[in-house]
Amino acid sequence: MKLTIGQKAALIVVAILIVDQAIKIWIKTHMMLGESYSIFGSWSYIHFTENYGMAFGIEFWGKFGKILLSLFRVGAVVAIGFYIRHLIRTQKATNGAVIGLALIMAGALGNIIDSAFYGLIFNHSMGQVAQLFPEGGGYASFLHGQVVDMFYFPLIEGHFPSWFPIWGGQDFVFFRPVFNFADAAISCGVIYILLFQRKLFAQD
Numbered sequence: 001m002k003l004t005i006g007q008k009a010a011l012i013v014v015a016i017l018i019v020d021q022a023i024k025i026w027i028k029t030h031m032m033l034g035e036s037y038s039i040f041g042s043w044s045y046i047h048f049t050e051n052y053g054m055a056f057g058i059e060f061w062g063k064f065g066k067i068l069l070s071l072f073r074v075g076a077v078v079a080i081g082f083y084i085r086h087l088i089r090t091q092k093a094t095n096g097a098v099i100g101l102a103l104i105m106a107g108a109l110g111n112i113i114d115s116a117f118y119g120l121i122f123n124h125s126m127g128q129v130a131q132l133f134p135e136g137g138g139y140a141s142f143l144h145g146q147v148v149d150m151f152y153f154p155l156i157e158g159h160f161p162s163w164f165p166i167w168g169g170q171d172f173v174f175f176r177p178v179f180n181f182a183d184a185a186i187s188c189g190v191i192y193i194l195l196f197q198r199k200l201f202a203q204d
Contacts, residue, residue, distance in 0.1 A: 005095045006088050009102035016106035020181040021113060024148040028118070029132055033125040036152070044153050049178050050125070050146035070115045070143045073108050080105045096196065103189030110182030111147050119145030149178040 003011070027048050036047040052066045084101050087093040119140025122130040140146070156174040160167045 004088075005098050006085075008095070009084060009088075009098050012099060012102045013106040013109065016103070016181070016185050017110055017113075020107075020110035020185070023150065023181055024110075024114065024118075025132070027148055027150050028122055028125060028130045030129060031125075032127060032129055043155050046150050047152040047178055048125070049149050051149060052146055066115070067143055070112065073112045073115070077105055077108050077112065080108070094199065096199070097193065100189045100193040103185045103192070107182040107184070107186030107189065110180070110185070114147040115145050116143055117145060118148070147180070149180045149183070151180065151184070152178045 027046075031046075031048040033048055033050060036045050038045055080101055084098055084105070087098055087101075118138075120138040120142060121133055122138055122145075123134040123136065124130065124139040138145075153175050154173045156172075158172055160170050160172055162168045
């Protein structure tokens, strides 16, 4: 049985959500906040951290920004869903464009789940391994949960020479941000669409 592009997009979203949430739930129930494990030497780690903000741990105006960001994510996911349906119905884009948008949608949904529900179903992870559905309730209210990040790849570490502008004399790490599977899906979708947008979208 041959799947339609809409069915393929739906499968991609579901698969990414399952993998993303499985990783995050394992991290929350097996590691304490700040705990790290080396994967391949000194350039790749599982490092458990949480953030209130956008992708790759970026903060966004405290609690007020957190609500705005969560609502923006929900609106963006709904808009992407309608746009994907429009592209499929009108055939104004290639299958690749739909797949790229599905990656972005899945990643956004994965982080929305953290923000919306993790504060309700987990207790905190500071100095302890969090429990799923703890007796005393979760650590935050609806939409105030923190996004779980875990992938850290400090591929290059070094020191800026003293003559270097702005950062002279400081240490540097590339790649510094800690991210999750949902962030990676979003990034892959965005990069794919940016690189191939002329081929992916039909010209009127």
